[in-house]
Amino acid sequence: MVNWAISTAQMLDLSKLESGQMRLKLVNGDIVGYLHYLTESFHSYADSKDIRLHFSSDYKELQMDYDPEKLQNIISNLVSNAIKFTPEGGDVYVQVSGFRGQVSGGQGSGSGDQMPGSADLVLVKDPQ
DSSP states (O other): OHHHHHHHHHHHHHHHHHTTTOOOOOOEEEHHHHHHHHTTTTTHHHHTTTOOEEEESSSSSEEEEOHHHHHHHHHHHHHHHHHTTSSSTTEEEEEEEEEOOOOOOSSSSSSOOOTOOOOEEEEOOOOO
């Protein structure tokens, strides 16, 4: 019941954000460092389930605007669910990847609309 209530609240927040009724509290900072910090906070939970938690990034640091509270909620939800549904002895990978340059098209499964110099956050659980 609690998970459903959180899920509904998150959906309402998304609706408010899309309609302009919710303001983002943006800070400019190193998002790679922040994502690494958030990921590290789940190591004891992962260890308790005999799951290896990995973080990697194509960037040493990446300065950008982000809302720390919203990002923490999103990453916490994703990582905790990945750990929860990964079998004992498995792996969870949080990876920040990207490229520097123009979109050339023809590769990948995306629409090709990614901005030059942007990054992707990829969360993979037990990719065997």
